[in-house]
Ligand code: ADP
């Protein structure tokens with residue numbers, strides 16, 4: 001069996017949904033489980049609705065909800081050629097929107113918006129899009145069945161960025177999904193959403209649909225996990241920054257994981273891990289260009305002598321510099337520093353140390369004041385805000401001489417704040433001012449990729 005995940009732009013309107021049905025039908029013999037995102041920008045609209053309600057603008061919030069309902073109704077009217085089915089769907093959406101309105105009402109009265117309410121509201125996008133697709137498939141005679149992901153995607157209680165409980169999910173997927181797959185039913189379910197053990201709705205964090213797909217794929221021992229999106233695959237850089245970015249035909253799990261972690265939005269950062277565990281290939285495909293073969297992410301791609309494969313970037317980074325003369329020749333200093341970050345549950349991305357100083361990067365600054373206060377009891381602390389990370393990735397970087405020299409040459413006009421070569425040795429990460437990110441990605445891209453011919457690895461975007 002395979003898992004097919006379709007992102008927001010792949011289900012943005014009736015025409016796109018019709019294409020999704022065609023894609024799924026073509027794979028019907030491989031017993032697909034379909035994992036869907038909300039229609040494009042619906043999650044943003046839902047979150048904006050919640051914030052509008054919190055600000056006390058209930059009328060504006062209701063207007064946003066009405067607009068969203070209209071958009072869904074337009075999609076279903078153009079997709080489903082059967083009036084009674086459309087009417088039944090509209091009737092079933094009414095109470096769901098009523099629930100959203102009630103939630104907004106409560107938020108507006110209290111003026112308080114909890115992460116739990118945010119998840120209840122945000123989850124509606126996936127629930128609606130998947131109901132429409134499932135009905136549209138059934139009406140076309142495809143044996144589809146809509147399954148609520150909250151029955152099997154069990155998470156902890158960290159609303160807004162909930163952690164999947166793999167053991168429970170494994171058991172539930174085997175109990176609920178596996179028999180349907182065996183009976184050749186095409187399951188249509190939601191990415192991104194789940195529930196805690198008490199049945200309260202949670203989400204896996206923004207862009208979490210990819211993660212859902214690979215969790216489901218791993219639990220069902222899928223032969224392949226397909227991520228359908230709006231670009232040809234994993235590219236040499238974000239095409240919005242480097243318009244001449246090329247497609248990578250094949251890359252390793254490790255390369256893809258680094259790229260996703262350091263900002264390549266095409267995959268949620270956690271997507272690769274469940275797939276790695278079961279050694280399931282992940283294929284990134286373009287739902288707007290079906291002839292394209294996408295990017296295959298596998299454990300051992302064929303060896304190449306190409307050192308750099310892709311460049312990722314992340315904005316909104318804060319650098320924390322910690323200095324203390326006491327560190328000179330002392331042990332335990334790093335432990336004291338990390339225990340502070342640990343205590344405030346703040347994950348550190350990059351670390352670089354010298355004899356008496358440590359620089360670290362974080363992207364969650366919600367407890368930064370407390371972290372600074374505590375670090376200051378034993379060290380001098382300074383902060384650099386509005387920084388960004390550029391991450392240059394390639395399996396062969398470690399065994400190729402002169403790559404660092406080329407990177408620094410390409411970045412010669414930019415002030416480098418921090419440089420780290422990951423322990424994995426397949427990436428080099430460089431911190432620079434956020435405002436320099438585009439320029440840095442473009443210079444690096446020009447240097448490494450702009451003159452590269454099509455090979456077994458690279459392919460121009462728009463190719464086959
Ligand atoms: P979906 O809604 O299908 O999940 P996303 O918007 O989350 O799609 O991810 C696709 C987008 O990721 C692309 O449109 C592209 O702008 C961005 N992106 C960033 N880095 C890369 C990269 N290295 N390769 C491909 N796309 C990238």
Ligand code: ASP
Nearest residue numbers: 037043192206207208209
């Ligand atoms: N709809 C969710 C989001 O916009 C999840 C996803 O698309 O993967 O973040």
Ligand code: MG
Nearest residue numbers: 007207265266
């Ligand atoms: Mg996405």
